[in-house]
Amino acid sequence: xxxxxxxxxxxxxxxxxxxxxxxxxxxxxxxxxxxxxxxxxxxxxxxxxxxxxxxxxxxxxxxxxxxxxxxxxxxxxxxxxxxxxxxxxxxxxxxxxxxxxxxxxxxxxxxxxxxxxxxxxxxxxxxxxxxxxxxxxxxxxxxxxxxxxxxxxxxxxxxxxxxxxxxxxxxxxxxxxxxxxxxxxxxxxxxxxxxxxxxxxxxxxxxxxxxxxxxxxxxxxxxxxxxxxxxxxxxxxxxxxxxxxxxxxxxxxxxxxxxxxxxxxxxxxxxxxxxxxxxxxxxxxxxxxxxxxxxxxxxxxxxxxxxxxxxxxxxxxxxxxxxxxxxxxxxxxxxxxxxxxxxxxxxxxxxxxxxxxxxxxxxxxxxxxxxxxxxxxxxxxxxxxxxxxxxxxxxxxxxxxxxxxxxxxxxxxxxxxxxxxxxxxxxxxxxxxxxxxxxxxxxxxxxxxxxxxxxxxxxxxxxxxxxxxxxxxxxxxxxxxxxxxxxxxxxxxxxxxxxxxxxxxxxxxxxxxxxxxxxxxxxxxxxxxxxxxxxxxxxxxxxxxxxxxxxxxxxxxxxxxxxxxxxxxxxxxxxxxxxxxxxxxxxxxxxxxxxxxxxxxxxxxxxxxxxxxxxxxxxxxxxxxxxxxxxxxxxxxxxxxxxxxxxxxxxxxxxxxxxxxxxxxx
Amino acid sequence: xxxxxxxxxxxxxxxxxxxxxxxxxxxxxxxxxxxxxxxxxxxxxxxxxxxxxxxxxxxxxxxxxxxxxxxxxxxxxxxxxxxxxxxxxxxxxxxxxxxxxxxxxxxxxxxxxxxxxxxxxxxxxxxxx
Numbered sequence: 001x002x003x004x005x006x007x008x009x010x011x012x013x014x015x016x017x018x019x020x021x022x023x024x025x026x027x028x029x030x031x032x033x034x035x036x037x038x039x040x041x042x043x044x045x046x047x048x049x050x051x052x053x054x055x056x057x058x059x060x061x062x063x064x065x066x067x068x069x070x071x072x073x074x075x076x077x078x079x080x081x082x083x084x085x086x087x088x089x090x091x092x093x094x095x096x097x098x099x100x101x102x103x104x105x106x107x108x109x110x111x112x113x114x115x116x117x118x119x120x121x122x123x124x125x126x127x128x129x130x131x132x133x134x135x136x137x138x139x140x141x142x143x144x145x146x147x148x149x150x151x152x153x154x155x156x157x158x159x160x161x162x163x164x165x166x167x168x169x170x171x172x173x174x175x176x177x178x179x180x181x182x183x184x185x186x187x188x189x190x191x192x193x194x195x196x197x198x199x200x201x202x203x204x205x206x207x208x209x210x211x212x213x214x215x216x217x218x219x220x221x222x223x224x225x226x227x228x229x230x231x232x233x234x235x236x237x238x239x240x241x242x243x244x245x246x247x248x249x250x251x252x253x254x255x256x257x258x259x260x261x262x263x264x265x266x267x268x269x270x271x272x273x274x275x276x277x278x279x280x281x282x283x284x285x286x287x288x289x290x291x292x293x294x295x296x297x298x299x300x301x302x303x304x305x306x307x308x309x310x311x312x313x314x315x316x317x318x319x320x321x322x323x324x325x326x327x328x329x330x331x332x333x334x335x336x337x338x339x340x341x342x343x344x345x346x347x348x349x350x351x352x353x354x355x356x357x358x359x360x361x362x363x364x365x366x367x368x369x370x371x372x373x374x375x376x377x378x379x380x381x382x383x384x385x386x387x388x389x390x391x392x393x394x395x396x397x398x399x400x401x402x403x404x405x406x407x408x409x410x411x412x413x414x415x416x417x418x419x420x421x422x423x424x425x426x427x428x429x430x431x432x433x434x435x436x437x438x439x440x441x442x443x444x445x446x447x448x449x450x451x452x453x454x455x456x457x458x459x460x461x462x463x464x465x466x467x468x469x470x471x472x473x474x475x476x477x478x479x480x481x482x483x484x485x486x487x488x489x490x491x492x493x494x495x496x497x498x499x500x501x502x503x504x505x506x507x508x509x510x511x512x513x514x515x516x517x518x519x520x521x522x523x524x525x526x527x528x529x530x531x532x533x534x535x536x537x538x539x540x541x542x543x544x545x546x547x548x549x550x551x552x553x554x555x556x557x558x559x560x561x562x563x564x565x566x567x568x569x570x571x572x573x574x575x576x577x578x579x580x581x582x583x584x585x586x587x588x589x590x591x592x593x594x595x596x597x598x599x600x601x602x603x604x605x606x607x608x609x610x611x612x613x614x615x616x617x618x619x620x621x622x623x624x625x626x627x628x629x630x631x632x633x634x635x636x637x638x639x640x641x642x643x644x645x646x647x648x649x650x651x652x653x654x655x656x657x658x659x660x661x662x663x664x665x666x
Numbered sequence: 667x668x669x670x671x672x673x674x675x676x677x678x679x680x681x682x683x684x685x686x687x688x689x690x691x692x693x694x695x696x697x698x699x700x701x702x703x704x705x706x707x708x709x710x711x712x713x714x715x716x717x718x719x720x721x722x723x724x725x726x727x728x729x730x731x732x733x734x735x736x737x738x739x740x741x742x743x744x745x746x747x748x749x750x751x752x753x754x755x756x757x758x759x760x761x762x763x764x765x766x767x768x769x770x771x772x773x774x775x776x777x778x779x780x781x782x783x784x785x786x787x788x789x790x791x792x793x794x795x
Contacts, residue, residue: 212754240765272780273773280769327768331776338784339776 003611004184009162014097020074021160050590052138053548054123057145059442061120062435064145068112068152073508075105077501080466084498086484087491098483099166100185104155106169107189110285111196112152114423117431118292119148119203122231125438126207128539128546129225131216131555131562136209138588139630144202146598151196154605158188162609165189168481170278171252173263173271178256186256187609190249195605197246204238207231216538218557222316225537225561226302226309229316230295233323234288240327241284248277275337279330287326289423291319293430294361297383300433301365303535304380305372308561311364318357318364325354335406344403351401355394362387377533378452382433385460389425393418396471414474417467424463432459432511440532444544445522451514459507466500469493528655536564543652549585549640552649582642582649589638593630597623699742706735 011017035041048056078101082091093101127135135141158164165185167176176186211232215224252274254260261267263274302309309315331339331347339347365387374380396418400406409415432455440446473493478485518525531540538555539546541563559565604619606612710731713724740746746755 236761240761244769270777272784273777276773276776276780280773324764327765328772330772337780339779340783343776343779 001612003607003613005161005610005612009184009610010160011163016078016093016097017159024156025160045592046590049595050142050592052134052142052588052591052594054127054135054138054141055442055546057141058120058122058124061116061123061145061148064149064152065113065115065117065120065431068108068116070508071156072105072108072113073505075101075108077505079105080494080498080501083482083485083494086482087488087494088484088486090484093483095483096163096166099481100164102481103165103168103171103185103189104158107165107193108152108155109423110169110289111193112148112155114289114427114431115196115200116148116152118234118289118427119200119207121296121431121434121438122207122227122234122292123203124442125434125539126228126231127210127214128441128542128550129228129537130211130214130219131538131541131551131557132210132214133550133585134214134588135206136214137206139591139593139636140202141206142591142594143597144199144206144594146594147199147202147601148196150598150602150605151192151199153602154188154192154195154609157606158185162188170282172278173252173255173274174265176252177264179264184609187253190253190256191605191608194246194249194253195601197242197249200238201242201246204235204242207235208239211235216551216554216557219562222313223557223560223562225295226298226312226315226319227292227295227537229319230291230298233319234291236323237284237288237291237326241281241288244277244281245285248274248281272337275334276330279333280327282333283330284326286423287322290426290430291322293386293427293434294319296430296434296437297365297386298361299537300379300383300437301368302561303437303533304375304377304383305369306375306534307368307372308536308564309364310367310370311360312560314360315364318360321357322354325350325357329354332401332406335403336410341403348401348403348406352398355398355401358394362391377436378447378449378456379433379437379533381453381456382429382436385456386425386429386433389429389460389463390422393421393425397422409474411479412474413470413478413480416480417470417474420467420470424467432456437533438539440527441530441539441544441546443522444527445518445525446527446532448514448518448521448525451510451517455507455510455514457507458503458510462500462503462505462507464500465503466497469496469500473497530652530656531563536561538562541566543655547648547652549587549645552582552585552645553580580646580649582646584642585640585645586637587640589636591630591633591636593626596626600626695742699738702738702742703735706731706738710735 035044048060051057078093079098082093082098085091091098123135123141127133155164162184165171165176165181165188167181167186167189171186171189174180176189211224211228251260251262255262255264255269261269263269263271265271298309298315329347329351331343332351335344335348365383376384396414400409400415400418436447436452470493473490476487476489476493478487478490527544530543530546532544533540538557541555542551555562555566600619600622602619604616604623607615607619710728713719713727713731719727740759744755746752746759748756
């Protein structure tokens with residue numbers, strides 16, 4: 001009846017996951033009860049859960065990423081503490097639990113923190129920057145988000161029901177095969193990634209189509225803000241690379257469920273094929289994550305330097321070059337595994353070449369700052385911190401791109417330090433910069449600068465104190481994923497790294513404090529103009545938060561830096577649209593399709609993991625029926641009457657006029 | 667969202683959208699495509715079983731016919747043309763082909779080297795015997 005599921009699935013003998021699970025459960029229950037008692041449920045359902053508004057979906061993506069960041073971060077703290085105390089002892093985490101933690105940490109940080117964070121920011125901002133009212137496929141967008149949430153839910157479920165994979169974040173066979181991992185851990189891993197992978201692919205298709213097909217009047221490709229370009233490149237990579245991941249995991253699942261032999265050691269299987277395919281997805285994946293971050297930094301650096309982006313066209317070229325070259329370097333993840341000198345040399349050279357367009361970008365940001373009036377607001381701090389950190393990470397990356405050096409450093413703590421250096425310094429700093437920069441746009445009030453700067457400095461310092469020692473430990477020969485060790489020379493560095501983790505955690509607490517303080521002082525921090533940073537692109541041309549239709553009129557773009565251009569013209573002439581003629585606006589209707597689909601996908605995923613076949617069929621039928629009901633809908637749009645548009649827009653226009661006249665008086 | 671197509675519709679087609687042709691012209695297009703596709707399919711089956719051509723050339727001939735078949739499908743059924751309205755579709759196809767070429771070609775190359783350097787255990791045993 002319940003497949004492999006019985007009471008032994010609950011880890012009663014392991015206090016840590018049980019207590020953590022209980023706390024999370026109580027917290028979720030408390031929030032749910034609070035929501036129901038306060039009567040917020042209809043609001044949540046109509047305004048958020050069923051919303052197909054790209055801004056709302058973007059915010060929900062970022063919320064999911066933030067919550068999962070705390071989960072992945074707690075895993076990180078446990079690992080650092082374990083390695084600090086596990087010198088000639090077993091530490092406080094038994095090996096099988098430690099293995100689950102490092103696997104969960106990697107999986108969560110990449111798939112459920114970095115991915116939703118950047119996809120959320122792209123969703124939130126790209127349609128605004130393009131000057132359009134919505135994304136290309138609003139309901140599909142909602143489906144994509146909820147499927148990602150399903151994946152996150154399944155990963156967290158493994159904490160209390162069953163176990164998670166003990167195989168590392170990419171689950172290499174034969175370790176992840178049935179003979180070495182007979183439990184449900186790898187199945188949790190694979191099914192949550194399959195389901196959230198569909199969500200990511202859907203988001204990618206949606207954003208590519210949005211950038212290619214929906215742009216406002218005059219928004220040529222070479223007038224798009226840099227963030228739109230990097231969004232295009234990143235989502236092209238999603239569309240091209242994620243099917244490889246899906247196919248690879250599908251083959252692994254066939255091996256595990258139906259006795260196939262794609263990646264087994266017997267019957268003609270080849271484990272190296274998994275290695276090859278997973279990295280053919282895995283390397284584009286890191287550029288999927290970091291390209292949007294590059295876009296965010298481009299926006300931030302240019303806004304806070306008060307200058308147009310230096311070398312816009314070279315930046316576009318560099319972005320698209322990275323987009324293509326990222327598909328030519330994947331073997332550098334397994335230089336040591338026997339491909340031989342010819343193959344290694346070519347892939348080593350390609351890996352060094354991809355550093356060139358990245359270097360072009362760094363110089364462009366530096367030259368954008370050069371001669372500018374730089375304001376060191378919090379987003380700009382993250383951007384500058386990124387440049388310093390990312391250069392160090394990039395240099396160590398070029399070092400490990402040299403095959404002979406890689407033979408020394410492969411799978412060492414040096415490598416761990418390198419990829420944290422680029423992912424934290426690149427993606428996470430970018431996500432935080434974007435968060436600070438666009439928060440006023442999303443919610444209508446700025447974030448507290450004092451706590452923001454504290455958060456930056458603690459995170460920045462904490463990062464170096466945590467990860468520079470790992471470089472040294474790697475040089476001293478420490479390999480990654482060690483549950484305990486006997487080498488005295490490594491120990492001091494593990495202590496320092498654990499101390500760094502403490503500083504990093506203070507940074508995270510500062511960030512939470514910043515949110516709390518800002519929400520409390522939101523009236524004082526209110527952004528009435530819609531343009532708190534003196535911005536340059538179109539998202540600042542509408543109010544904060546933007547109305548559901550984003551723009552009452554489609555902005556008319558006449559050059560790069562569209563909004564900057566409009567502002568400079570508006571100061572000379574009177575404002576355009578003196579008595580604008582408002583028109584009815586059609587917007588897509590809310591739809592619970594995404595939520596219901598994800599509900600059934602969760603049931604199906606859980607049933608697949610536990611081999612509960614009747615439930616698999618039930619979930620599958622449910623998800624398909626939801627799709628059919630949506631496909632047969634009659635009305636999918638509603639009309640906002642012109643009078644309502646006028647009422648909303650006039651408020652914004654008044655604020656803006658007073659701003660421009662004030663600037664004129666100065 | 668109907669008012670967002672600022673570029674004239676005839677110059678901005680989504681994949682699968684039809685240009686404004688008369689029904690007759692479109693039917694002719696599909697019939698020609700169908701005939702070509704059937705012809706290529708029939709030829710492939712014929713070539714595979716015949717001894718009229720030099721035997722070792724048969725795989726090459728089948729590959730050529732398969733590529734021609736893809737071309738017929740792209741032009742007549744998926745409407746990939748060289749017109750200015752089709753730039754996005756052509757670029758998407760080119761990008762897809764490039765990625766497939768890189769991944770498949772790279773995989774064949776890598777796996778070949780891996781197999782040569784690290785043959786499976788039973789082969790090593792055989793060479794040592």
